[in-house]
Amino acid sequence: MDRNQIHDKLTAIFRDVLDDDSIVLNDSTTADDVDGWDSLSHVNLLVAVEKRFAIRMSTREVKSMRNVGDFIALISQKLAQ
Amino acid sequence: MDVRKFHLEQNNDATFNYFKLMKEVKRLGDLKAKIDRKVKLAFLADCATQHLTMLAQVIGANRGLDIEVYEAGYDTIELEAFNPSSALYAFNPDFIVILKSAEKLKHKFYAAPHADAAGHMVQHLSSIWNAIKTHSRATIVQSTFVVPLERPFGNYGRMLAGALDQFFTDVNHKLVEAARSERQVVLNDVDFLAAAVGRRNWIDEKMWALAKEPCALEYMPLLAHNLVDLIGSAIGKVVKCVVLDLDNTLWGGVIGDDGLEGIRLGDLEDGEAFVAFQHFILGLKRRGIILAVCSKNDHHNAILPFQSHPEMVLKETDIAVFVANWNNKADNIHYIQQTLNIGLDSIVFLDDNPFERDLVRKMLPEVIVPEMPEDPSQYIRVVAELNLFETASFSEADAERADMYRVEAQREQAKTGFERIEDYLLSLDMVITLERFNAFNLPRIAQLIQRSNQFNLTTRRYSESDCEQLMNDGENAFPFTLTLEDRFGNYGLISVVVLKRVDSELVIDEYLMSCRVLQRGVENFAMNGIFGLARQLGLTSVRGSYIPSKKNGMVKDFYAGFGFEKIHEESDGTTQWLLPTDAYLDQPALMRTGTLDFLSST
Structure with missing residues (x-):
């Protein structure tokens, strides 16, 4: 799965979990830029990403993510393992 | 949903x-x-x-x-x-x-x-x-x-x-x-x-x-x-009754076709699973859940395993209402509900047949109809995982409830033999007891307060500790219970009434009754007692109110029936009623009085 595919799948997950089809993500997007992406829904997003990409992220990896770009990079790295 | x-x-x-x-x-x-x-x-x-x-x-x-x-x-x-x-x-x-x-x-x-x-x-x-x-x-x-x-x-x-x-x-x-x-x-x-x-x-x-x-x-x-x-x-949203299908639910096979020797129950094939499921159901009955049967069968075939199959766990006497006929199951469940006088939303229907489940869900959407698995070995797991039988308390009265309802169903049948309702009521040989709340009764009182929805004038959900406070307020509170017995058996605690003295009036703060004892004259007995107390205390009138809820429409005109005058009505339908003490005429109550004691709590 290349970066674009991961981006598209991640966007679909965000739209589904936050129940908002207008969400557009790019690498610099942070929680402040997306309505409904708060600390509560963040936990939901993590669970959904782990399930749908079938990966496990560590506590530290999760805590060190700064934006969507980091998120995609982390998923990409996990999928490659 | x-x-x-x-x-x-x-x-x-x-x-x-x-x-x-x-x-x-x-x-x-x-x-x-x-x-x-x-x-x-x-x-x-x-x-x-x-x-x-x-x-x-x-x-x-x-x-x-x-x-x-x-x-x-x-x-x-x-x-x-x-x-x-x-x-x-x-x-x-x-x-x-x-x-x-x-x-x-x-x-x-x-x-x-x-x-x-x-x-x-x-x-x-x-x-x-x-x-x-x-x-x-x-x-x-x-x-x-x-x-x-x-x-x-x-x-x-x-x-x-x-x-x-x-x-x-x-x-x-x-x-x-x-x-x-x-x-x-x-x-x-x-x-x-x-x-x-x-x-x-x-x-x-x-x-x-x-x-x-x-x-x-x-x-x-x-x-x-x-x-x-x-x-x-x-808060009283509880399951009271399980309605059971028979063929392929309580035993394997079809009793009408396969006969007593042909049904699978016990060692044969998957027969053990049905025995285990019956044990599970019997456990529910011992916990106070009423059992009823609703089966498409000729009655004599349906009853046969209960009477003569050696592996049957459930007996005829475990079933409060036994309906085996060829009518549609929604109508039959409706009949069971009316005979037992319980809410449709307190009924669980267990049937292996998807058609019957679907029909009941569509026609009686309030009834809880679990999806049953095909393999009877999974019945207990599937039903148990739904946690349908949660309860906030358990008493001996609960354990006996299932049998009490069976006796009640017999009473319903006995009614048909009398021309005049008075003769029937007299034949019941009812004995009623009125007692102030007491420590022994408190848990059961609190439970009835939580469970009663239909015959409940104000639906004040007093907790056990609230009831205890009322019990201890000997000066201004007169909370009492009614218990009833007749020749068929003991009903136990059937009514809770809370009276309060406010200035020169006796106020009916809460009044609820189990629907099992409607139309026996218990309401008359209670009202006679209430006015008797008002006279004894030298109070000028009795005041009552009705607060509408989703389920208590049946007692909307309760006070009018006793000659109370409506003195106030609010936009939400809440009404206030008043009747002077000396204007009340005692109503017929064809029962003997066991005890009548508003004041001492034992």
Whole structure:
């Protein structure tokens, strides 16, 4: 799965979990830029990403993510393992 | 939609179900708008509760409960409980959920091991309960602790009170013992839930580290369901009756075709599963659930196994209403409901046949109709996992209830032999007893107050401690119960009435009666008694009110029937009624009086 595919799948997950089809993500997007992406829904997003990409992220990896770009990079790295 | 039916439509993927429910959070306002039953729930926790409270509200709304939530700050259980002017008490909750995490308890144990650590822990919880009891009438919903995965001593840990895993088990054990002697405390058995899904699935260390979540998110709905089950039963939303199909539900095969020797029950093929299922059903009956049969069969065929099959666990006498005919099952369930005089929403229908289940769901949407698996070996699992039979209390009267309803069904049949209703009533040889609330009766009184919906004038849901206060107010409160007996048996406690002296009037504050005893003259007896007391106390009139609820339409004109004058009506339909003491004429009550005592509580 290349970066674009991961981006598209991640966007679909965000739209589904936050129940908002207008969400557009790019690498610099942070929680402040997306309505409904708060600390509560963040936990939901993590669970959904782990399930749908079938990966496990560590506590530290999760805590060190700064934006969507980091998120995609982390998923990409996990999928490659 | 009843969440227990909703539950059945979900697939088995817990994560999928979690997200499905979370999406409903957005529609919570719409869901709640149609509901008139409000419950106030406060959460005290040493873990995060936001996801849990959202789920509980959605699940509650799906089941007809508008749950209003107060969430105390993270890890502020003691601060809220011990401070009389805390936001917790200002919220005036009906229920206070205390949710304690295993992680925090583990930490405490490792930080300061102690020979009697478990005893100390439970004492501490008791002191929190006591503080709450002093400042609130709320029911306390106390969680048990999820026993951790780590076993520092391996299996040997069970031998040592000082081992972490045994410490948790001891805390749970002592917690249960402490809760048993508390009237205001019910247990939320989180450790059972964790064990049922597997503790290694339930415990999610990463979610704890990231967000202090008490369990893996995908199992949070189970925890929320369990809470709503508890709340529902505590406010009287309980299952009272199980209606059973026969062929391929209680035994394998078709009795009309296969005959007594041909049905599978016992050793043959899958016959053991049906025996086990019957044992499960019998256990429900002993717990006070009424059993009824609804089968498409000729009656003589349907009854045959009950009378003569050696492997039958259930006997004819276990079934309160036995309906075997060729009518449609919705009509038959309706008949069963009317004969027993219970709500449709308190009935569970178990049938292996998808057509019959679908028909009943469509025609009687209030009836709970679980999806049954094809393999009878899975019947118990599927029904048990729905946790349909939650109860907030259990007494001997409950154990006898199923049999009482059977006797009642016989009374219904006996009625047909009399020309005049008076002759029938006289033939019943009724003996009625009126007693002031007493310590012995309090639990049963509180239970009846929670359960009665239809014949209930004001639907004031007094708790057991409220009742105790009324009992002790000898000056101005006259709370009493009625118990009834007749030649068929004992009805037990059938009515609760709370009278209050206000200035020169006797006010009927609450009046409820079990619908099982309608039209026997019990209402007349009670009203004669009420006016007798008013005269005895020298009061000029009796005042009553009717507060409409979703279910009490039947008593809307109750006071008019006794000649009360309507003196006030509010926009929500609440009415006030007044009748001068000397204008009341005693009404016929064809029964003997056992005791009539408003004043002394034994």
